[in-house]
Amino acid sequence: MIISFLRKEMKRKNNNKENKRNFFAKYLFTNNNHSLPLIEFLSSLPNTFPQILFLLFFSKLLELVEKFRSEERIGIQMEEALELARAKDTKERMAAVERLYHLLEGSRKSLTSSEVTSLVDCCMDLLNDNNFRVSQGALQALASAAVLSGDHLKLHFNALVPAVVERLGDAKQPVRDAARRLLLTLMEDSSPTIIVERAGSYGWTHRSWRVREEFARTVTSAINLFASPELPLQRAILPPVCPLVINFSKMDFQSHLYV
Helix, strand or coil: CHHHHHHHHHHHHHHHHHHHHHHHHHHHHCCCCCHHHHHHHHHHCCCCHHHHHHHHHHHHHHHHHHHHHHHHHHHHHHHHHHHHCCCCCHHHHHHHHHHHHHHHHCCCCCCCHHHHHHHHHHHHHHCCCCCHHHHHHHHHHHHHHHHHCCCHHHHHHHHHHHHHHHHCCCCCHHHHHHHHHHHHHHHHHCCHHHHHHHHHHHHCCCCCHHHHHHHHHHHHHHHHHCCHHHCCHHHHCHHHHHHHHHCCCHHHHHHHHHC
16 A cells, blocks of 8 residues: 555656656747746745745756847848839839838837948938839938947938938928938937038038028027937038028028028
């Protein structure tokens, strides 16, 4: 009788150990939601400090692995979107810039120098696209990328800023709005004074009255958004604005009065 009882007890303990091992294996390789399996597994183990420390460490390790895989997937998806953006079909380019925008908007991964270069080169070509939605999407993607680019994007300012200023004169208001938002994003992520001075060398004296007007509106928004020490009026704004208030264009005159 006693021997039978001991055999049953040993079998029960062995089954419990096997169940725990199976549960742990399932937790490691199949579960994406780590919180609930970890709580269940901890509750099934004896309350010993080393085991808890090990599980917490392993949970953090799994999170890091998942983060790495997620970043790798984002990089691959971004490459695919950039490749699609070069398609001849307009609908494919529209879908590509929309996909690119959503990828960058939802990402927390910092972009590498090569990724920024590929993105800027592609979007620069799309800014002059015949379809205004493609141009708008490229500007929006660049604005989202600016937050993730660190100092890498500054290397492209000489080519990028004049191209964005040109879009301030686009015939479609959504494109002009997207260009203005991108300039403000660049100011926020780098330096308002640097962007105003660099863009102003094109914007204040541009041949198109619409570019001059929209750039004046952009500077007005910058004054409202950024503190005066970051955007010194006397150095960055007043010298180019004063000659323009005598411009015979009514639109120019009204816009510069707002500044």
